[in-house]
Amino acid sequence: MAKLLAVNVGLPQDIAWHGRTVHTGVWKQPVTGPRMVRRLNIDGDGQGDLQGHGGEHRAVLVYQLDSYRYWQERLGRDDFVFGQFGENFTVDGLPDDEVCVGDRYRIGEATFEVTQPRVTCYRVGLRMGEPRMAALLVSHRRPGFYLRVLTEGRVEAGDEIVRIERGPQGMTVAEIDALLYLPGHSRERLARALLIPALSPGWQTSLRALLDQAATPAGAPAGNAGLVPATAAGPPAAWSGFRPLRVTRVDVESESVFSLTLEDPGGAALPAALPGQFLTLRMHPDGGPPLVRSYSLSGPPGAARYRLSVKREPHGAASGHLRAHVRAGDLLEFAAPRGAFTLEAGDNPVLLMSAGIGATPVLAMLYALAAERSTREVWWLYGARDGTEHPFAQESGALLARLPHAREHVCYSRPTAADRPGVDYQTHGRLSGGLLGRLGVPRGADVYLCGPSAFMTELPAALAEAGLAPGRIHTEVFGAGPASTPGLADVPARPVHLPAGPPGTGPAVTFARSGLTVPWDPDYASLLDLAEACDVPVRWSCRTGVCHSCESGLLSGGVGYAPEPVDAPADGNILICCSQPRDELVLDL
Numbered sequence: 320m321a322k323l324l325a326v327n328v329g330l331p332q333d334i335a336w337h338g339r340t341v342h343t344g345v346w347k348q349p350v351t352g353p354r355m356v357r358r359l360n361i362d363g364d365g366q367g368d369l370q371g372h373g374g375e376h377r378a379v380l381v382y383q384l385d386s387y388r389y390w391q392e393r394l395g396r397d398d399f400v401f402g403q404f405g406e407n408f409t410v411d412g413l414p415d416d417e418v419c420v421g422d423r424y425r426i427g428e429a430t431f432e433v434t435q436p437r438v439t440c441y442r443v444g445l446r447m448g449e450p451r452m453a454a455l456l457v458s459h460r461r462p463g464f465y466l467r468v469l470t471e472g473r474v475e476a477g478d479e480i481v482r483i484e485r486g487p488q489g490m491t492v493a494e495i496d497a498l499l500y501l502p503g504h505s506r507e508r509l510a511r512a513l514l515i516p517a518l519s520p521g522w523q524t525s526l527r528a529l530l531d532q533a534a535t536p537a538g539a540p541a542g543n544a545g546l547v548p549a550t551a552a553g554p555p556a557a558w559s560g561f562r563p564l565r566v567t568r569v570d571v572e573s574e575s576v577f578s579l580t581l582e583d584p585g586g587a588a589l590p591a592a593l594p595g596q597f598l599t600l601r602m603h604p605d606g607g608p609p610l611v612r613s614y615s616l617s618g619p620p621g622a623a624r625y626r627l628s629v630k631r632e633p634h635g636a637a638s639g640h641l642r643a644h645v646r647a648g649d650l651l652e653f654a655a656p657r658g659a660f661t662l663e664a665g666d667n668p669v670l671l672m673s674a675g676i677g678a679t680p681v682l683a684m685l686y687a688l689a690a691e692r693s694t695r696e697v698w699w700l701y702g703a704r705d706g707t708e709h710p711f712a713q714e715s716g717a718l719l720a721r722l723p724h725a726r727e728h729v730c731y732s733r734p735t736a737a738d739r740p741g742v743d744y745q746t747h748g749r750l751s752g753g754l755l756g757r758l759g760v761p762r763g764a765d766v767y768l769c770g771p772s773a774f775m776t777e778l779p780a781a782l783a784e785a786g787l788a789p790g791r792i793h794t795e796v797f798g799a800g801p802a803s804t805p806g807l808a809d810v811p812a813r814p815v816h817l818p819a820g821p822p823g824t825g826p827a828v829t830f831a832r833s834g835l836t837v838p839w840d841p842d843y844a845s846l847l848d849l850a851e852a853c854d855v856p857v858r859w860s861c862r863t864g865v866c867h868s869c870e871s872g873l874l875s876g877g878v879g880y881a882p883e884p885v886d887a888p889a890d891g892n893i894l895i896c897c898s899q900p901r902d903e904l905v906l907d908l
C-alpha cells in the first residue's frame with residue numbers, strides 16, 4: 320500500500336540567484352499533524368509564479384521516495400530532506416511508470432486526480448543546487464506529477480494512499496512526459512493521450528500540436544511543435560544564411576516610406592513566402608559591425624520577386640543608408656522569409672489592423688485574400704498621421720475592390736487641410752476600442768495587428784474588450800519580442816548594450832531584432848547568458864535544454880550544444896540556453 324510520507328508546504332520567498340532575485344515557492348518544509356488541502360493549495364503553501372505553477376490542475380506536486388534514492392546515488396548526494404524536489408507530497412510508492420494520468424486516489428479525507436507530469440523549470444535546479452535537474456528529471460523519466468483536488472479535506476503524513484479509480488487510457492506519467500519532451504512522438508500514443516479528460520488543458524494543447532505536426536502531409540517536420548514558442552514557430556526557412564538579391568526597383572510610397580523590389584541575380588524565381596513573413600537584411604555600410612534589420616514583405620506572396628517597404632526613421636542607421644545609397648541594380652544580402660505571423664485559412668471574418676509602417680505584413684495578407692477572391696468578410700483598418708504618411712492608399716483600395724465583402728476604415732490623427740474627410744480618411748483620431756465598438760467589428764474574426772508600440776499595447780486589450788477572443792488576435796512586433804523570465808522579481812527594461820568588461824575574442828554574435836553585434840566570450844556558458852549580459856529581451860524556463868521556451872531563429876552561422884538538448888529544435892532554430900557559437904551568428908532576437 321502506497322503511503323504519504325510527508326506533507327510539505329512553503330510560501331514564496333525571494334532568493335538571490337546570479338545577481339538577481341527569484342520569487343519562488345520551491346522551498347517546501349514538512350509539517351506535522353493534519354493539513355487542509357483545498358482546490359488551489361494546501362494551507363500554508365503557495366507558488367511564486369502562477370503562470371508556470373499552481374492553479375487547479377497543478378494544486379499538489381507529488382514526488383517519490385524511490386526517486387530520492389535514485390538521485391542520491393546518481394548525484395552522489397546524502398543531504399536530501401523531504402520537500403527537496405519542491406514537492407508537496409513525498410510518497411512511498413506511486414512510481415511515475417505505474418501511476419496513470421487520470422488515476423484517482425484517496426488520501427486522508429481528500430480525493431485527488433492525476434493531471435500531468437511536473438513542469439520543467441529551472442527552479443527545481445535552484446532548489447537542488449543542480450542546474451541540469453529539470454532536464455535530468457525528464458531524460459531519466461522520473462518527473463513526478465501533479466494532482467487536482469477532487470474533494471477537499473485534511474491529510475497527514477502517515478496516511479495510506481488508496482487508488483479509487485484507474486486512468487481511462489492506462490497511460491503512465493512517465494509515458495506522457497516522454498511523449499511531450501523526448502524524441503519520437505508516436506501518433507497513436509498522442510491520439511490516445513488526448514482521450515484522457517483529466518489531462519490538464521496545457522498538456523492537451525501541447526500534445527494536440529504534436530499530433531497535428533505528425534499528421535502534416537510531409538510527415539513530421541523537425542522540431543517539437545508541442546513546445547516551440549509562437550515567436551519561433553513557422554515553416555522551415557527556404558535557404559540558410561544570407562544570399563544576395565538584386566534590387567530591381569526603388570519606389571516612393573509616402574513621404575517617409577519607400578519600397579525595394581528584389582529579384583534573384585540569376586533571374587530564378589524566388590521561393591514563395593507566406594503572407595505576413597519578413598526578410599532579414601545584412602549590410603556592412605562602413606566596414607564596421609554588420610547592420611542587420613528585418614522587413615516584412617509587402618507585395619503579393621507567391622510572386623517570383625519580393626517587395627519590402629521601409630520607413631525612413633530620423634537618424635535610423637539602416638533605413639537612412641538604404642534611402643540615401645541603395646539604387647536599382649545594387650546587390651543586398653538577405654536571410655530567407657521567416658515568421659509565424661501569417662494568414663490562417665478559414666471562413667470567418669478577417670481584421671487587418673495596422674498603423675504607420677505596420678501596414679506591410681497585413682498588406683501582403685490583403686494581396687493573398689484578393690488573389691483567391693476570398694469570400695470572407697475582410698476589414699482593412701488603418702491609422703496614419705495624414706495623407707502624406709498614408710502609403711499604399713491606392714494599392715489597398717484596389718485590392719479591397721476585388722473582394723466581395725470588404726470594409727475599409729482609415730483614421731488620420733492629424734489630417735492636413737488637403738486631406739478629404741470621407742474620401743481619404745473616415746475618422747479624425749486614432750484606431751481605438753471605442754471606434755471598434757462603434758464600427759461593430761465582428762466578434763468571430765481573426766485579427767492581424769501590426770503597428771507602433773503604443774498601438775500594440777492598447778489595441779489587443781481594446782479588441783478583447785470588444786469581445787474578440789485573445790487566441791484569435793495575432794500580433795507582429797517590429798523589434799525585440801517580449802521577454803519571459805519566470806520568477807525574476809526585478810527585471811528593469813533597459814536598452815540593449817554591450818556587456819560589461821573587456822570585449823570577448825570569439826566570433827561575432829548579432830541579435831538582429833535588438834540591432835546589436837557582440838563578440839562571443841567563452842566565459843559565458845551559453846548564448847542565453849550573453850544575451851542577458853546585454854539586456855537583450857529573452858524567453859526561457861528550464862535553462863537546460865528541455866522546455867524549448869528559449870527556442871529562437873538562427874538566421875546564419877552554427878552552434879554547438881553543451882548540454883545537448885533533450886529533443887532537437889526545429890530546423891533553422893536553436894535553443895539558446897544550452898548552445899555556444901561555432902562561428903559568426905545572426906539570431907532573430
Ligand SMILES: Cc1cc2nc3c(=O)[nH]c(=O)nc-3n(C[C@H](O)[C@H](O)[C@H](O)COP(=O)(O)OP(=O)(O)OC[C@H]3O[C@@H](n4cnc5c(N)ncnc54)[C@H](O)[C@@H]3O)c2cc1C
Pocket residue numbers: 597612613614615616627628629630631632633634635636637638639676679680796797798799832834
Ligand atoms: C519582424 C520585423 C519586421 C519589420 N518590418 C519592417 C517593415 O516592414 N518596414 C520597416 O520600415 N521596418 C520594419 N521593421 C523594423 C526594422 O527592422 C528596423 O528596426 C527599423 O527600420 C529601424 O531601423 P534603423 O536602422 O533605420 O533605425 P535604428 O538605427 O535601429 O534606430 C532605431 C530608432 O532609434 C532612433 N535613433 C537612432 N539614432 C538616434 C539618434 N542619434 N537620436 C535620436 N534617435 C535615434 C531612430 O529614429 C529609430 O526610431 C521590422 C522589424 C521586425 C523585427
Ligand code: FES
Pocket residue numbers: 858859860861862863864865866867868869870894895896897
Ligand atoms: S530555457 Fe528551456 S530549453 Fe532553453
